[in-house]
Amino acid sequence: MKMKCNLRRLVPVSWIPVLALGMFCSSSQADPVEPGRLLASNCFQCHGLKDSSPGFGKLVGRKADVLYQAMKDYQADPSIQIMPVHARGYTDEQLRALTEWLSAYRP
């Protein structure tokens, strides 16, 4: 007797539990707590992370509203200085997220 095994059917069915696992597990890898972290990491290139960092002014630990307003003021400045050009690249939502992260972060 010859056993028939239809691999084309078997393989997709056997992937279902793996795919189902992926659906539940991948969502836990997202980090909803720190939405501004990745955006804020850009600021550290010039401003540093710590109180003692060299750079153009400390950002960490300052009030989120103050930082947000500073970025909005920079956005309204039509010059091609570093910060005005930089600030224009962010949406309001992104500015809120990154300034809140900066404000809450403790080195």
Ligand code: HEC
């Ligand atoms: C390419 C370097 C560079 C990057 C990246 C950068 N800055 Fe700046 N930033 C500067 C320089 C230079 C100044 C000072 C000159 C000026 O006021 O334009 C400054 C000034 C500031 C000031 C005003 C000074 C102060 O300490 O209050 C704020 C606020 C600020 N940056 C926020 C940010 C934020 C938030 C980010 C990230 C989204 C960021 N910067 C990214 C270079 C940078």
